[in-house]
Amino acid sequence: MHVHFMGESDDAMSVSSHHAWLLSSSGATVSFDDGRSRPRSVPRKADVIHLVTFGQTDNRLLRCLLSARKAGTAIVRCWTGIDYLWARFHPPSRRFAHAVGQLGAVQIASSELLARDLSSIGVSAEAGIVASRHVSSRGEPHPLPEQLTVLCHLPSSCRRFYGGPVVDYLIRRLPFIRFIILGDQETDYSPFPNVESLGFTEDVVRSIQRATVTIHPLAYGETSRFIVEALSHGRHAVTSFDWPHCVRARTPEEFEQVLRRMPARPPFNLAGREYVCSIYDKTLAQRALHDLMKRAVNESRSTSRFHGKLQAASVVMRYPGVYSRRPFALPHPDSLPPQAEPFRLLLEDQLKADEAAAR
Numbered sequence: 001m002h003v004h005f006m007g008e009s010d011d012a013m014s015v016s017s018h019h020a021w022l023l024s025s026s027g028a029t030v031s032f033d034d035g036r037s038r039p040r041s042v043p044r045k046a047d048v049i050h051l052v053t054f055g056q057t058d059n060r061l062l063r064c065l066l067s068a069r070k071a072g073t074a075i076v077r078c079w080t081g082i083d084y085l086w087a088r089f090h091p092p093s094r095r096f097a098h099a100v101g102q103l104g105a106v107q108i109a110s111s112e113l114l115a116r117d118l119s120s121i122g123v124s125a126e127a128g129i130v131a132s133r134h135v136s137s138r139g140e141p142h143p144l145p146e147q148l149t150v151l152c153h154l155p156s157s158c159r160r161f162y163g164g165p166v167v168d169y170l171i172r173r174l175p176f177i178r179f180i181i182l183g184d185q186e187t188d189y190s191p192f193p194n195v196e197s198l199g200f201t202e203d204v205v206r207s208i209q210r211a212t213v214t215i216h217p218l219a220y221g222e223t224s225r226f227i228v229e230a231l232s233h234g235r236h237a238v239t240s241f242d243w244p245h246c247v248r249a250r251t252p253e254e255f256e257q258v259l260r261r262m263p264a265r266p267p268f269n270l271a272g273r274e275y276v277c278s279i280y281d282k283t284l285a286q287r288a289l290h291d292l293m294k295r296a297v298n299e300s301r302s303t304s305r306f307h308g309k310l311q312a313a314s315v316v317m318r319y320p321g322v323y324s325r326r327p328f329a330l331p332h333p334d335s336l337p338p339q340a341e342p343f344r345l346l347l348e349d350q351l352k353a354d355e356a357a358a359r
Contacts, residue, residue, distance in 0.1 A: 002029045003293055004046035004073075006061070007053035009034040012202040015052050015078060018225070021133045022286040023293065042067070047297045048074040051105070055086040055350070056096045058327045065103060066315060066322070069308040074300035075105035076293060079125055081222040082158070084114060085343040088121050089336060092328040097123050099315045099322075104308070106296045111223040128292070131285035134205050134229045137277035141234035141268055142209035148177050148264045151211035151235075153226050154184040157353055160345040163217025163240070169252040170215070171195055174259060182207055208233050213262065215255060216240065219342035231276045234268035245272030 003023055008016035010032045020030045031043055042049060042064060049068055053061060065075060077100055086093040101107065107125035109115035115127045152167050164184070171179055171192050181189065181197045182204070189195040201207060208214070208229060213236040216227055221241025230237055237246040238258050249255040300308070316322055330351070333344045 001027075001047050001293060001297060002031070002043070002045045003048055003050050004042050005030060005032045005050045005052075006042075006064075007034065007051055011200075013200075013204070015080065015131075015225070016050060018131055018133050019050060019078070019289055022131055022282065022289050026286050026290045028290065028293070042071075042073060044071070046073050048076055048293050048300075050293070051075060051077040051100070052080065052083070053077075053096075054082055054093075055090055055330075056093045056328060059322050059324060062096055062099055062315075062319075062322055065100065066312045069103045069312045072300060072308050074296040075100065075103060076296045077105045077107045077125075078128070079107065079109045079114060079118060079123075081110070081114060081218075081220040082161070082346060084117055084121075085220060085340075085346060087118075087123065089340045089343040090328075090331065094121060095319060097121070099319055102315050102318065103311050104300070106292070106299070108292065114222050129285060129288055130223050130225045130228050130280055131282075131289055132225050132229050132232075132280065133282055134208075135232040135276060135280045135282050135285070137281050141273065144212050144234075144265055144268065145178075145210060146265065148213070148259075148262060149180060149211045150177055150259065151180045151182070151207060151214045151230070153182045153214075153216070154187075156184055156186045158346055158349045159184060159187075160349055161219045161342065163215075163219070166217040166252045166255055167215070170255055170259065173256050177259060180207060180211060204229065205233070208235060211235055212266065213238060213259070215249075215259075217249070217252075217255060219345055228276050228280050231269060231272035232280070234270060234273045236262070236266060236269045237272070244275050245269060 005016045005020055008014040010017050010020060024030055087097040101123060108128040109118055109125040110130055112127045115125050118125045154162050154164050154167060175194050177194060179195045181195060182201060184197060185199040189197045214230040216224055216239045218240050227237050227239060227243060231245060238249050238255060239246045240250060242248055247258050249258050333348050336344050
């Protein structure tokens with residue numbers, strides 16, 4: 001079985017990267033197209049497309065998927081919370097989501113909550129599991145550090161969405177606590193001796209082993225691979241959403257209170273480790289992913305190639321602008337309704353990144 005990954009880079013951190021590693025370990029062959037090159041194309045040997053995509057800027061990706069379905073290639077779309085926010089508040093991305101469903105894609109959400117939210121915008125997705133190559137029930141957790149150490153993940157491209165202002169507040173208020181920051185390659189932390197900024201790193205496990213607790217003040221709550229990985233190593237976690245064996249904090253002040261109450265060297269979070277390893281162990285995730293891809297391929301092969309062509313034709317009829325090469329306009333952040341606050345943070349971060357890239 002050959003799986004062609006579209007939408008994300010093979011950077012050791014992305015959803016696609018973890019899924020590719022697990023599928024390769026089960027005998028599948030894989031290839032990648034992160035969408036940065038033109039034109040997008042699907043190898044003829046591909047049996048199934050694994051799709052993770054965010055905001056749609058034009059119809060190039062949809063045209064590529066149309067061609068793939070005409071050739072009988074199956075599609076599996078794996079949804080994250082960021083994908084959902086784009087589909088909910090950006091009409092072109094929502095039309096794309098509906099078109100992918102019309103093409104017969106198998107659609108997987110990372111949690112029951114996300115599956116319900118997707119249903120509210122007309123997308124039918126089944127709840128899957130968060131798959132990570134770093135979650136294993138084998139071996140003992142690495143000892144906790146002597147000093148209370150907080151680990152944060154703040155991707156530069158969506159720093160505010162991941163709770164950058166909350167982390168900044170905590171760094172200023174808790175100078176006696178050590179902070180390790182992953183992902184943020186732009187913020188200058190040199191004035192703060194209690195902060196170690198690692199930027200982008202492939203060795204996430206090493207970073208987790210150096211921490212006592214991870215914090216995840218995410219603007220939209222969903223099952224997080226970062227938290228799953230931390231719990232699998234017996235670490236504690238403070239999140240902005242309800243999750244088993246984690247402490248919930250809703251405001252910067254609540255995050256601060258939780259950390260102030262935490263002893264310098266608490267016991268392992270063994271209940272959290274046992275919970276995630278019983279559900280998210282990489283051997284279980286590997287089997288679930290392989291079965292998912294195989295099911296999609298079998299469903300596609302159970303129908304004639306003509307059926308795929310009919311699905312593609314119905315999409316073209318419903319979305320006649322699919323062959324237009326005009327780019328889609330992004331909404332202005334001030335035009336968004338109050339309930340779109342998480343998406344506004346994403347959008348403002350993207351517009352800022354676009355401006356920096358244009359300089």
